[in-house]
Amino acid sequence: MIPFDQSRPQINPRDLVSTGREADLFDLMAHSGYVPDEQVFEDFCESLKSGRAWLISGTRGSGKTAFPEALAAACNLSMCVVAGRDGLKQEEILYDWDSEEQEVWIREHLALAKQLPIEEQAGFLDNARRSKWQRRFLILGEVGMAYDLAAIAASSTPRKPPPVLILDESDKFGASIEDSLLMPLERGLIYIPRYEGGTIGISDWQSRPIVITTSNDLRHKLSSPFISRHVYSRFSSPSLEKELEILSTRNRSATSVQLALTTKLIDAVRGIAGLEDHPSVRESIDIVAAFERDSVESLNPKSLVRYFCYFVKTGSSRELLTLQLDYLLAMINAFHPDIDSWLASRDSNWKLRWPQLSGYSI
Ligand SMILES: Nc1ncnc2c1ncn2[C@@H]1O[C@H](COP(=O)(O)OP(=O)(O)OP(=O)(O)O)[C@@H](O)[C@H]1O
Numbered sequence: 600m601i602p603f604d605q606s607r608p609q610i611n612p613r614d615l616v617s618t619g620r621e622a623d624l625f626d627l628m629a630h631s632g633y634v635p636d637e638q639v640f641e642d643f644c645e646s647l648k649s650g651r652a653w654l655i656s657g658t659r660g661s662g663k664t665a666f667p668e669a670l671a672a673a674c675n676l677s678m679c680v681v682a683g684r685d686g687l688k689q690e691e692i693l694y695d696w697d698s699e700e701q702e703v704w705i706r707e708h709l710a711l712a713k714q715l716p717i718e719e720q721a722g723f724l725d726n727a728r729r730s731k732w733q734r735r736f737l738i739l740g741e742v743g744m745a746y747d748l749a750a751i752a753a754s755s756t757p758r759k760p761p762p763v764l765i766l767d768e769s770d771k772f773g774a775s776i777e778d779s780l781l782m783p784l785e786r787g788l789i790y791i792p793r794y795e796g797g798t799i800g801i802s803d804w805q806s807r808p809i810v811i812t813t814s815n816d817l818r819h820k821l822s823s824p825f826i827s828r829h830v831y832s833r834f835s836s837p838s839l840e841k842e843l844e845i846l847s848t849r850n851r852s853a854t855s856v857q858l859a860l861t862t863k864l865i866d867a868v869r870g871i872a873g874l875e876d877h878p879s880v881r882e883s884i885d886i887v888a889a890f891e892r893d894s895v896e897s898l899n900p901k902s903l904v905r906y907f908c909y910f911v912k913t914g915s916s917r918e919l920l921t922l923q924l925d926y927l928l929a930m931i932n933a934f935h936p937d938i939d940s941w942l943a944s945r946d947s948n949w950k951l952r953w954p955q956l957s958g959y960s961i
């Protein structure tokens with residue numbers, strides 16, 4: 600669990616959307632460096648209003664994990680994270696009993712019982728055995744902790760915002776972990792056999808943790824009961840304008856030339872038939888950062904190949920793209936209506952570079 604920063608105020612995103620201030624939440628996230636897609640952001644607001652978990656699927660590098668991270672950073676919320684992997688166990692994510700401490704507890708009480716009159720010993724030991732299932736022997740996993748923190752936040756005065764719970768790469772969880780999450784996702788509670796309190800968590804939908812589940816749809820197919828407990832969105836590749844917005848937000852000091860080189864290059868690469876793995880936003884952010892670091896203002900065949908390592912990730916793709924060098928360079932240096940008009944709208948000098956832009960209303 601990553602706790603919120605005690606020195607900064609917290610913002611409850613549910614309060615913002617339930618009072619019609621979705622735009623404020625959008626701006627907060629954009630300010631923290633994440634530019635949400637408008638459509639998926641609306642879906643997220645529905646999940647917030649309803650209290651339901653939000654399931655997002657999409658290709659790698661499309662910003663699935665970064666979304667909840669940006670939300671937690673923007674609103675200063677505690678963040679619990681479960682990273683999907685094979686062999687994940689229920690007790691790692693929900694709760695476990697500290698059996699060593701429980702044993703010590705019982706041994707100590709056996710020793711104490713021996714000093715008591717014989718008729719009091721049985722009752723004393725019964726009591727000690729029952730107390731073995733106290734809260735202090737419970738070890739909470741990230742999911743258990745998120746539901747527990749939400750309950751604590753809801754009962755504090757003034758009421759504090761709930762934490763964010765990221766169930767990342769849930770397609771790697773497997774059936775038994777998915778099943779163990781059905782109850783908390785539906786009831787907001789985790790039932791713990793023998794525990795003196797019975798449950799942890801909070802059933803009130805408005806106070807539950809903000810659960811964001813991601814999936815790459817690669818490893819396992821998620822079960823329908825698990826999916827049905829979520830509001831669903833698909834993260835698709837952003838439009839070029841959106842990608843430019845993301846790139847300029849993430850690399851604030853990148854020049855217009857560097858933004859143009861990157862997006863024209865990436866757009867051309869994505870258009871090449873036969874390439875198995877297309878570069879995502881993750882790769883374009885890395886390319887702009889590299890251009891910025893190296894103060895790149897133009898590309899030639901040699902320097903272009905130099906940057907292949909950021910977006911060409913297999914031997915066959917490298918061979919294919921090496922054959923297309925002339926095409927890529929031509930595309931990088933050509934006018935692109937979407938890219939160049941977007942750049943001209945924020946950089947007045949850009950319009951002077953491209954006479955073609957005089958026909959565009961910017
Ligand atoms: N809309 C966006 N605004 C700002 N940054 C973004 C956006 N989308 C993606 N990114 C950035 O792209 C990179 C990849 O994002 P992220 O790791 O969230 O992808 P992912 O969908 O979780 O990928 P994977 O499936 O491989 O885990 C991160 O650096 C992230 O900050």
Ligand SMILES: [Mg+2]
Pocket residue numbers: 663664665767813
């Ligand atoms: Mg991810």
